[in-house]
Amino acid sequence: xxxxxxxxxxxxxxxxxxxxxxxxxxxxxxxxxxxxxxxxxxxxxxxxxxxxxxxxxxxxxxxxx
Amino acid sequence: xxxxxxxxxxxxxxxxxxxxxxxxxxxxxxxxxxxxxxxxxxxxxxxxxxxxxxxxxxxxxxxxxxxxxxxxxxxxxxxxxxxxxxxxxxxxxxxxxxxxxxxxxxxxxxxxxxxxxxxxxxxxxxxxxxxxxxxxxxxxxxxxxxxxxxxxxxxxxxxxxxxxxxxxxxxxxxxxxxxxxxxxxxxxxxxxxxxxxxxxxxxxxxxxxxxxxxxxxxxxxxxxxxxxxxxxxxxxxxxxxxxxxxxxxxxxxxxxxxxxxxxxxxxxxxxxxxxxxxxxxxxxxxxxxx
Numbered sequence: 001x002x003x004x005x006x007x008x009x010x011x012x013x014x015x016x017x018x019x020x021x022x023x024x025x026x027x028x029x030x031x032x033x034x035x036x037x038x039x040x041x042x043x044x045x046x047x048x049x050x051x052x053x054x055x056x057x058x059x060x061x062x063x064x065x
Numbered sequence: 066x067x068x069x070x071x072x073x074x075x076x077x078x079x080x081x082x083x084x085x086x087x088x089x090x091x092x093x094x095x096x097x098x099x100x101x102x103x104x105x106x107x108x109x110x111x112x113x114x115x116x117x118x119x120x121x122x123x124x125x126x127x128x129x130x131x132x133x134x135x136x137x138x139x140x141x142x143x144x145x146x147x148x149x150x151x152x153x154x155x156x157x158x159x160x161x162x163x164x165x166x167x168x169x170x171x172x173x174x175x176x177x178x179x180x181x182x183x184x185x186x187x188x189x190x191x192x193x194x195x196x197x198x199x200x201x202x203x204x205x206x207x208x209x210x211x212x213x214x215x216x217x218x219x220x221x222x223x224x225x226x227x228x229x230x231x232x233x234x235x236x237x238x239x240x241x242x243x244x245x246x247x248x249x250x251x252x253x254x255x256x257x258x259x260x261x262x263x264x265x266x267x268x269x270x271x272x273x274x275x276x277x278x279x280x281x282x283x284x285x286x287x288x289x290x291x292x293x294x295x296x297x298x299x300x301x302x303x304x305x306x307x308x309x310x311x312x313x314x315x316x317x318x319x320x321x322x323x324x325x326x327x328x329x330x331x332x333x334x335x336x337x338x339x340x341x342x343x344x345x346x347x348x349x350x351x352x353x354x355x
Binding site (some may be wrong): 015016017019020021022024025026027030041046048049050051052053055058059062 | 096138139140141142143144145201202203271272273274275277278302336337340343344345
């Protein structure tokens with residue numbers, strides 16, 4: 001698992017890969033004022049809807065979240 | 066869970082709103098219907114040429130849809146690369162269509178010609194795009210249902226068998242080496258197309274409970290429609306320009322495949338819009354609360 005300080009960076013990386021640079025930039029600005037916990041919950045919910053529950057879980061593991 | 070968090074996380078309502086606003090599938094269906102009507106209007110001797118010009122709307126619309134999606138997605142990133150590959154393949158096919166049209170305009174036989182080279186390279190680029198998409202979304206064959214895997218293998222074997230058979234009967238010693246080589250190359254291209262469709266089907270299965278799979282439904286449909294039309298074309302290459310009813314049927318399938326590719330792009334556009342609207346609405350919520 002990545003360091004706490006890296007969580008936001010990896011979350012943005014996942015969004016960059018799956019949903020493109022424009023979306024990741026939007027979320028980068030939004031995540032700036034969120035706690036790490038909130039970022040993880042938000043990202044998990046978004047990915048679960050977008051790629052499904054088990055795939056989202058796998059993506060989290062793959063990106064060390 | 067706080068009201069703020071609930072609002073942040075609930076995407077369903079936003080998606081429904083977006084879908085109501087933009088029913089691109091109906092728009093594509095309307096365009097397709099108009100193109101078909103255009104094909105069937107009798108214009109006498111000019112029928113073939115005018116139909117080929119109308120036909121070009123298919124690749125143009127798919128490329129425009131790709132451009133719009135890429136603009137929304139952003140030009141960098143892994144998904145953007147996949148879309149760029151697909152656009153490149155469609156661009157090559159568009160060049161092939163242009164060459165075909167000009168050869169018909171000049172009264173020359175478009176098969177075999179430079180057009181076939183563009184089409185066949187396009188197949189290769191499509192393969193690269195689908196493999197990249199499968200890698201990005203971590204397609205895992207081991208996770209697929211055994212029954213589905215068996216079905217996929219049988220279908221692929223059938224495609225190889227049918228296309229291979231057509232390739233063998235399409236070989237004519239009286240024709241030039243180039244002509245026969247082109248026929249065989251088309252068959253290989255069709256086997257690739259069938260394989261790509263099955264890879265996309267496997268991805269749809271793995272991601273069956275997700276939004277992401279919707280785009281692959283369009284893509285897979287495009288590959289299958291294209292494969293079907295190509296198979297008929299391999300059996301009757303002269304039908305590409307002889308102005309028969311088969312020419313219109315073939316063009317109808319191919320233009321349909323192009324519009325399905327446009328649907329693939331626009332489905333991704335919708336997904337991106339959905340994801341972006343979630344964060345935009347959350348920001349609005351923050352502003353109104355502070």
